[in-house]
Amino acid sequence: MTPLSQLLPGQFGKLASLNPERGVDQRLMALGLLPGMILKLIRKAPLGDPLAIEFGGQVVSLRLAEAENLIVDVSADCPIQRPRQP
Amino acid sequence: MSNSAAGLLVALVGNPNTGKSTLFNALTGLRQRVGNYPGVTVARKSGICDLGDGRKVELLDLPGLYSLAAASPDEQVVIDALSGNIVGARRPDAVVLVVDATNLLRNLFLASQVAELGLPVVIALNQADVAKEQGLRIDTGLLSRRLGGVPVVLTSAWQGEGILDVRRGIARALTEPAPMKRVSWPTDIAGALAEVAAAAAADTGRPITEAEAQRLLFDTNPSTAERLGWALARREKTLRVARDRVRHSGYNPMAAEPLVHYAHLRLILEGVVAEGLGKAGRSAAVDRLLLHRFLGPVLFLGIMLGFFGSVFWLAKFPMEWIQAGVDWTKSIVAPPLDAYPMLQSLLADGIIGGVGAFLVFLPQILILFLFIGILEDSGYMARAAFIMDRLFSWCGLNGKSFVPLLSGFACAIPSLLSTRTIEDPKARLATAFVVPFMSCSARFPVYALMCAAFIGPVYGPGWQSVVMIGMHCVGLLFAVPTAFVLTRLVLKVKPQPFVLELPRYQMPKSRDVLWRMWQNAAEFVSRAGTVIFAITIIVWALSYFPRDPAVAERIQAAHPTAAPEVVTAKIQAAYVEQSYMGRFGKAVQPVFDPLGFDWKITVGVLASFPAREVIVSTLGVTYSVGEGAEADSQHLRKAMQDAKWSEGPRAGTPIFSLAAVLALMVFFALCSQCGPTVATLAQETGGWRWAAGSFVYMTALAWLAGTAVYQVVSRLS
Structure with missing residues (x-):
C-alpha cells in the first residue's frame, strides 16, 4: 500500500482507499475514481507538482499534497486491465 | 427572449470538454443572448432552437460541470436552474445531456444525477467521430432502452453532424416525455x-x-x-x-452517491460499447512533448510570449486607428461649434473622448479572447495551468491565474475579463484583485516621460533602462504578498483542491472562438463601457467648470504681445487651475506633499482617473505647453525640468527632483488610478465592494510606497 504521491511516472496502481470527507476526493469520486479503480501516474509537472494521473480513459491533474491521502495497491496485477488511452 | 411557440425552455447540461458549447452554437445558429444570473458572476447564455417541426424552444446553455454536488457557483447555478429555484426563471421543460461518446461511464454520472430531478431528457453522444476513430461502436438503441426509452442520439457538433437528430430528440422528449431510468437506492x-x-x-x-x-x-x-x-x-x-x-x-455517506450511481451505470453500459480496432488518440504523444520536463516549460514560455507579445503588438495598430478616428471625429465636430466653447468641449473632450476611452480597449479584448479561445478549445490551457500551478499554489492562486496575470502587463481590462477561466471562485477573486498590480501599457508613457526627462539626461541611458525595468517589477513585488495575505488572512481559504481534467487535444472551431470573443467584447462595452463613459464625462466636467470669461480676458490683457498659441496655453492652464478639479487638487495637495507632489502633479494624478496616460496631457496643460503634449514632447520635458517650488520650505528647488520623479513613478506603478479597471473589477466580482476595497488598498499602498521613496531618496541625495 503506497500513497499515490509516491508512485513513479509510468507506474500503475489500484485505488485501495480515499477519504470521502475531503473535497478533492469527492471531486475525484465524481470523475469515477472509486476504490478498486486502476490508475496510472503518467507524469509529474516540470516543477514536480502537480501530478497527471490516468483512470477510466481520462487524464486528470491533482496536486501532490492531495495525492497523499489516496492509497494505492501497486502489487495488484494492474497493467492487464490497462485503461484505454484517451 | 422572444416568446417562442409554447414558451418552452430546454437546458443543455454536460461535463466540461464535451463540445457542449459547439453543440449549443450549432443548435441555435448564434441566435443567442448573454446575461447574468442574479447575484452571481455566472454568465447566462440562451438562444432560440428550431425543432424542425414548426416549434421553437428557448435553449439554455448551463455551465459545464462533473457533478451536481454544489461546490462552486457554477454548479449551484446548474442545480438551481434545473430545479426551478432561480428567481424570475422557469424550470426547464426538458434537458439535453451532452455526453462525450469516448467516455460514457464518467459522463453518464452527471446524467444519472440529473435523472433524479425527474425532467424529460435527451442524451446527445457528442464527439461520435472521435469515438468511431478510436474503434468504439455504441449501441444507441440498447442504451436508450436501458435508460427507459429516452432519446439517445449520436452527434459530432464540430462537423455539424447529428444536429437534426438532437432537434428531433428534443421534440420527442417534449411530446412524449419518458423519464430516464433512475438508480435504485439500497x-x-x-x-x-x-x-x-x-x-x-x-x-x-x-x-x-x-x-x-x-x-x-x-x-x-x-x-x-x-x-x-x-x-x-x-x-x-x-x-x-x-x-x-x-x-x-x-456505505460512507460521503461516497454513497458516486458508488451507487457508478454501480448502476456499469450495469446499464454492459454490452453497450464494443471496442474494435482503432487509432489511439495522439494526445498522449503530444503531451510527451508539451509536458516534457525541460522542453515543456520552454515551449510554454515560447507560446505565451508569442501570444501575449502579439496581443500587445497586434492591438497597437487598431488602437492607433481608433485614436485617429476619435481625433478625426473631434476635428469634424468641433469647428462648427467654435461659437459655443462649452458645447464644443463637452462634445469633443467629454462625449467623443468618453466613447474613445472604452473603445480603445476593444482591440486588446478581442485579440486576447481570440487567443484564450484557441488555448482553451485546443486543450492547451489546462496544460498551461498544469505547468504553472506550482508557482501559484503556495499563495492561494492556481495555475489558471497565470494567463490573466501575464496579460495584465498589456492591460488590466481584458485581463480581468479573462479571470473567468478560473473555476475556483476564491482564486478567481484573488487573481482579479492582484491583476491591477501588473504594470500595464498605460503606465508606460508615464515612466517614459519621467525617465526621458529626468533619469536619462542626468544618469545616462543605462540607468534609464534599469528604472524602466524596475518599475515593471514594483507591482509584482507587491502583488504576490497581496495574494498571499488576501487568500490566507482575508478570504481565509484552505488551499482549494485543484482537480483539473487534461482533455483531449482538439482543433478549435473558428465559429466558437470568434463568437465567444465577440460576446465578451459586447458584454464589456455594455457593462463596463457605460461606467467608463460616465467617469470620463464627470472628470471632464470637473476640469472644465467653472469657466469665468474674466480669467481669459485678464491673461490676454497681461500678455498683449505674446504669440497666440502661448496665450491660449496660458489661458488653458489658468482655467484648469481654477476649475473644480484644480481647486480640489490644490486642497488635497498637502496629502501628496510627503511624496513631493506639487498641486499640478496632484491635479494630473486626480484627472488621470479615466486613464493613466492622461496625466501626460494634463501636465501639458498645467505646465502651459498645450494639451497635445505627448511623452516625448520636448516642450513638456523642458517645462518640467525648469519647474521650481514657488513657496514653502522647498522654495527655489526643482519640483521634479530625483526623489519626486521616483516617487511619482512608484505611486503610478501601485495606485489604482484607472477608472475602467475599477469599473471592470466591480463587474467581474459582482459588486462595488471588492472594487472599492481594491481602490482604497492600492491607493494607500501607492501613497505609502511613494512617501517612503521620496523621503529616503531626498535625504540621500
Whole structure:
C-alpha cells in the first residue's frame, strides 16, 4: 500500500482507499475514481507538482499534497486491465 | 427572449470538454443572448432552437460541470436552474445531456444525477467521430432502452453532424416525455433520504423533492440547506442520524452517491460499447512533448510570449486607428461649434473622448479572447495551468491565474475579463484583485516621460533602462504578498483542491472562438463601457467648470504681445487651475506633499482617473505647453525640468527632483488610478465592494510606497 504521491511516472496502481470527507476526493469520486479503480501516474509537472494521473480513459491533474491521502495497491496485477488511452 | 411557440425552455447540461458549447452554437445558429444570473458572476447564455417541426424552444446553455454536488457557483447555478429555484426563471421543460461518446461511464454520472430531478431528457453522444476513430461502436438503441426509452442520439457538433437528430430528440422528449431510468437506492439509503426529506419538510414547512433530499444528505456543502432555510440547529441532528444509518449499511455517506450511481451505470453500459480496432488518440504523444520536463516549460514560455507579445503588438495598430478616428471625429465636430466653447468641449473632450476611452480597449479584448479561445478549445490551457500551478499554489492562486496575470502587463481590462477561466471562485477573486498590480501599457508613457526627462539626461541611458525595468517589477513585488495575505488572512481559504481534467487535444472551431470573443467584447462595452463613459464625462466636467470669461480676458490683457498659441496655453492652464478639479487638487495637495507632489502633479494624478496616460496631457496643460503634449514632447520635458517650488520650505528647488520623479513613478506603478479597471473589477466580482476595497488598498499602498521613496531618496541625495 503506497500513497499515490509516491508512485513513479509510468507506474500503475489500484485505488485501495480515499477519504470521502475531503473535497478533492469527492471531486475525484465524481470523475469515477472509486476504490478498486486502476490508475496510472503518467507524469509529474516540470516543477514536480502537480501530478497527471490516468483512470477510466481520462487524464486528470491533482496536486501532490492531495495525492497523499489516496492509497494505492501497486502489487495488484494492474497493467492487464490497462485503461484505454484517451 | 422572444416568446417562442409554447414558451418552452430546454437546458443543455454536460461535463466540461464535451463540445457542449459547439453543440449549443450549432443548435441555435448564434441566435443567442448573454446575461447574468442574479447575484452571481455566472454568465447566462440562451438562444432560440428550431425543432424542425414548426416549434421553437428557448435553449439554455448551463455551465459545464462533473457533478451536481454544489461546490462552486457554477454548479449551484446548474442545480438551481434545473430545479426551478432561480428567481424570475422557469424550470426547464426538458434537458439535453451532452455526453462525450469516448467516455460514457464518467459522463453518464452527471446524467444519472440529473435523472433524479425527474425532467424529460435527451442524451446527445457528442464527439461520435472521435469515438468511431478510436474503434468504439455504441449501441444507441440498447442504451436508450436501458435508460427507459429516452432519446439517445449520436452527434459530432464540430462537423455539424447529428444536429437534426438532437432537434428531433428534443421534440420527442417534449411530446412524449419518458423519464430516464433512475438508480435504485439500497434500502437504508432510501430510508435515510426519506427521513431527511420528512424532517426538512416539517421544519421548513415546504415540500422537499427527492433530489433536494439527496443534496442535503450527500453534500458537505450546506448551500441546499441554506437555500431551503433549514436551520443548522434543526438539521444537524437529523443529518447525523441519517448519515449514521447510511454508514451502518456499509456505505460512507460521503461516497454513497458516486458508488451507487457508478454501480448502476456499469450495469446499464454492459454490452453497450464494443471496442474494435482503432487509432489511439495522439494526445498522449503530444503531451510527451508539451509536458516534457525541460522542453515543456520552454515551449510554454515560447507560446505565451508569442501570444501575449502579439496581443500587445497586434492591438497597437487598431488602437492607433481608433485614436485617429476619435481625433478625426473631434476635428469634424468641433469647428462648427467654435461659437459655443462649452458645447464644443463637452462634445469633443467629454462625449467623443468618453466613447474613445472604452473603445480603445476593444482591440486588446478581442485579440486576447481570440487567443484564450484557441488555448482553451485546443486543450492547451489546462496544460498551461498544469505547468504553472506550482508557482501559484503556495499563495492561494492556481495555475489558471497565470494567463490573466501575464496579460495584465498589456492591460488590466481584458485581463480581468479573462479571470473567468478560473473555476475556483476564491482564486478567481484573488487573481482579479492582484491583476491591477501588473504594470500595464498605460503606465508606460508615464515612466517614459519621467525617465526621458529626468533619469536619462542626468544618469545616462543605462540607468534609464534599469528604472524602466524596475518599475515593471514594483507591482509584482507587491502583488504576490497581496495574494498571499488576501487568500490566507482575508478570504481565509484552505488551499482549494485543484482537480483539473487534461482533455483531449482538439482543433478549435473558428465559429466558437470568434463568437465567444465577440460576446465578451459586447458584454464589456455594455457593462463596463457605460461606467467608463460616465467617469470620463464627470472628470471632464470637473476640469472644465467653472469657466469665468474674466480669467481669459485678464491673461490676454497681461500678455498683449505674446504669440497666440502661448496665450491660449496660458489661458488653458489658468482655467484648469481654477476649475473644480484644480481647486480640489490644490486642497488635497498637502496629502501628496510627503511624496513631493506639487498641486499640478496632484491635479494630473486626480484627472488621470479615466486613464493613466492622461496625466501626460494634463501636465501639458498645467505646465502651459498645450494639451497635445505627448511623452516625448520636448516642450513638456523642458517645462518640467525648469519647474521650481514657488513657496514653502522647498522654495527655489526643482519640483521634479530625483526623489519626486521616483516617487511619482512608484505611486503610478501601485495606485489604482484607472477608472475602467475599477469599473471592470466591480463587474467581474459582482459588486462595488471588492472594487472599492481594491481602490482604497492600492491607493494607500501607492501613497505609502511613494512617501517612503521620496523621503529616503531626498535625504540621500
